[in-house]
Amino acid sequence: MAAVEIPGGHGLALPLRAGQAVRVVNTHGTQVVDTWALALGDTSEYLSVEHTRRMQFSLFPKLGEPFYSNRRTKMLLLEEDSFPGQHDTLFACCDKWLYQHYNCAPGHRSCRDNFLQAVFAAGFDATSVPNPVNLWMHIPVHDSARISIETPLSRPGDHVKLRALIDTLVVFSACPMDVVPINGPDLAPKPVHVEVVG
Amino acid sequence: MAAVEIPGGHGLALPLRAGQAVRVVNTHGTQVVDTWALALGDTSEYLSVEHTRRMQFSLFPKLGEPFYSNRRTKMLLLEEDSFPGQHDTLFACCDKWLYQHYNCAPGHRSCRDNFLQAVFAAGFDATSVPNPVNLWMHIPVHDSARISIETPLSRPGDHVKLRALIDTLVVFSACPMDVVPINGPDLAPKPVHVEVVG
Numbered sequence: 001m002a003a004v005e006i007p008g009g010h011g012l013a014l015p016l017r018a019g020q021a022v023r024v025v026n027t028h029g030t031q032v033v034d035t036w037a038l039a040l041g042d043t044s045e046y047l048s049v050e051h052t053r054r055m056q057f058s059l060f061p062k063l064g065e066p067f068y069s070n071r072r073t074k075m076l077l078l079e080e081d082s083f084p085g086q087h088d089t090l091f092a093c094c095d096k097w098l099y100q101h102y103n104c105a106p107g108h109r110s111c112r113d114n115f116l117q118a119v120f121a122a123g124f125d126a127t128s129v130p131n132p133v134n135l136w137m138h139i140p141v142h143d144s145a146r147i148s149i150e151t152p153l154s155r156p157g158d159h160v161k162l163r164a165l166i167d168t169l170v171v172f173s174a175c176p177m178d179v180v181p182i183n184g185p186d187l188a189p190k191p192v193h194v195e196v197v198g
Numbered sequence: 199m200a201a202v203e204i205p206g207g208h209g210l211a212l213p214l215r216a217g218q219a220v221r222v223v224n225t226h227g228t229q230v231v232d233t234w235a236l237a238l239g240d241t242s243e244y245l246s247v248e249h250t251r252r253m254q255f256s257l258f259p260k261l262g263e264p265f266y267s268n269r270r271t272k273m274l275l276l277e278e279d280s281f282p283g284q285h286d287t288l289f290a291c292c293d294k295w296l297y298q299h300y301n302c303a304p305g306h307r308s309c310r311d312n313f314l315q316a317v318f319a320a321g322f323d324a325t326s327v328p329n330p331v332n333l334w335m336h337i338p339v340h341d342s343a344r345i346s347i348e349t350p351l352s353r354p355g356d357h358v359k360l361r362a363l364i365d366t367l368v369v370f371s372a373c374p375m376d377v378v379p380i381n382g383p384d385l386a387p388k389p390v391h392v393e394v395v396g
Contacts, residue, residue, distance in 0.1 A: 050290035050329045055343050059257075059288070068331050070327075072295040090257070092248035093396075097270040128326040130247045131266075144339035 001172060001196045006033075008189030009176035011114030014124035014163035016196065021079060024172065025193040026136055029156035030184030032175040033192055034111040034132040037067070037076050040045060040167035042136060045069045045075060046130045049089035059141060061087050061133060064170065066165060070130075075168060082159035083154050088137040090147060093129070094177050114173035117130045124169060137175075151181045161197065180183045199394045206387030207325060207374035209312030210363050211320035213238060214362035214394065219277060220224040221368065223391040224334055228353035228382030230373040231390055232291045232309040232330040235265070236322065238365035240241060244269045244328045247287035257339060259285050260333060264363060268328075273366060279388045280357035281352050290343060291327070292375050312371035313352075333358060335380060337372075349379045359395065 003023075006012045008031065018024060024033055039045035048070040053059065055068045063084045066074040081087075093111035099108075112129050119126045136154040139147055162170065172194060178187045201221075204210045206229065214220060215304055221362075239242035246268040251257065261282045264272035279285075291309035311326050317324045334352040339345050354365045360368065370392060377386045 044326070048290060050288065053345065054289045054296075057347075059339065059343055059345060070290070070294075072299055076223065090248065091267070092246060097268075098252075101270055128242070131329070141257065141339070141342035144342050145257055147257060149255075171249045 003193040003195040005191045006172055006174045006195055007191050008174050009109045009193065010171040011118040011171065012194065013169055014194065014196065015116035016170055018166050018169045021161050021163040021197050022136060022170055023159055023161045023195045023197050024164050026158045027156065027193050028190040029154050029158060030152045031150065031190045031192050032137040032171040032177070032183055036115055036130055036132050036171040037173070038126070038169045039075070039191040040169055042151050042175055043124050043169065045071050047133070049131050049133060052090065059090065060063050060085055067133065071121050072175045074165045076170070077163040077165055079163045080159070082116065086136055086153055087102050087136060088134040088139040089131065090142065091137070092136060092174070094175060104179065109174040109176035111175050114120055116172055119169070122169060129178070135160065141176040149180055150180055151185055152183070162185060195196065201391040201393040203389045203391055204370055204372045206372050207387050208394065209314035209316040209369065209371040211367055211369040212392065212394065213320065214366045214368055215374060216362050216364050219359050219361040220368055221357055221359045221393045222333060224352050224356040225354065225391050227352050227356060228348065228350045229334040229388045229390050230335040230375070230381055231369040232373055233333050234313055234328055234330050234369040236317070236324070236367045236369070237267065237273070238367055240323050241324060241367065243269050243271065245331070247329050247331060251287065255305050255346065256290065257285055260289065260326070265331065270383050272363045274368070275363055276358065277361045278357070281356045283349055284334055284336060286307045286332040286337040289335070289337055291330050291371070292373060294384040302377065307374035309371040313369050316369050317367070320367060327342040345392050347378055347380055349383055
């Protein structure tokens with residue numbers, strides 16, 4: 001397939017057969033992409049960051065290692081990463097309650113709702129929202145205890161390649177956050193590109 | 199109510215009205231207690247460690263601060279803690295797939311199944327298992343990046359007091375782990391005590 005654009009603030013779900021990979025490109029360099037994976041055969045099995053931490057003994061995803069599911073299945077391999085170490089798994093995705101907290105108007109887009117809408121649009125169901133892998137989200141850890149929200153360090157064209165180890169529905173959300181500068185100091189969500197590759 | 203014993207390896211769910219508190223006592227000092235909370239009025243709202251991290255900007259729960267729900271509601275207050283800072287929120291609870299990974303026989307008890315069974319026994323339903331607060335589980339963070347499994351630092355009689363800020367079903371599991379020494383070097387899960395207090 002040709003590269004598909006995900007508009008800033010929007011989501012997309014993409015089925016991958018075991019062995020296929022998806023390349024995610026941070027076209028403008030500043031865009032956080034919340035990423036989930038559900039097992040195609042049983043969507044109650046999902047990529048679990050809390051299980052992956054337990055299996056990798058790391059706060060951050062490791063290049064060349066798999067993400068595990070909530071049933072400890074090897075699900076997605078982080079096969080390429082042009083800027084490794086800059087992906088967050090500690091923070092929940094943004095949701096309508098966060099935008100309420102920031103006094104935004106009702107109906108503000110959110111990664112949570114993007115996840116659900118993308119899953120539904122792909123013909124699947126979900127009743128809960130796992131904690132995502134927040135690609136390129138810059139949440140440094142200080143003194144092994146504190147965490148902070150910082151502007152992105154990623155660069156235009158930075159990319160990751162994720163290879164499906166089982167049949168998987170991968171779900172992306174180009175994060176709509178426009179209140180804190182997690183998507184860059186201009187507070188403007190921007191498009192990213194995804195492409196199924198060999 | 200008088201203090202209730204939770205046998206090592208078993209679980210218990212306890213409804214708390216807003217304003218009530220529960221005291222959890224690590225009777226023998228070495229026992230990890232996985233802890234969840236569901237909103238009594240709508241059990242799809244749950245204590246979310248990933249939302250709490252985002253609101254507290256901390257890897258570890260903070261004494262005197264609330265745990266937040268997946269809707270960013272202040273849910274449970276960590277009001278007392280005789281040994282603060284030693285509670286993990288990074289690791290998934292143990293489950294049948296972890297014990298399979300360790301080649302244990304089928305049917306090994308797990309915190310995940312304890313959660314579901316305790317919720318059902320209290321008359322409620324759950325279809326997914328949130329990431330718990332692992333009271334007293336000693337998972338230190340090294341160099342702001344790596345994590346490891348260590349024997350507990352907690353002492354006999356260490357306790358926490360959790361105050362409900364909304365009507366809440368709190369769920370505890372005295373972790374059945376007997377393969378790695380997370381519940382002490384003797385690999386023997388032990389009873390803990392819980393008590394609803396003013």
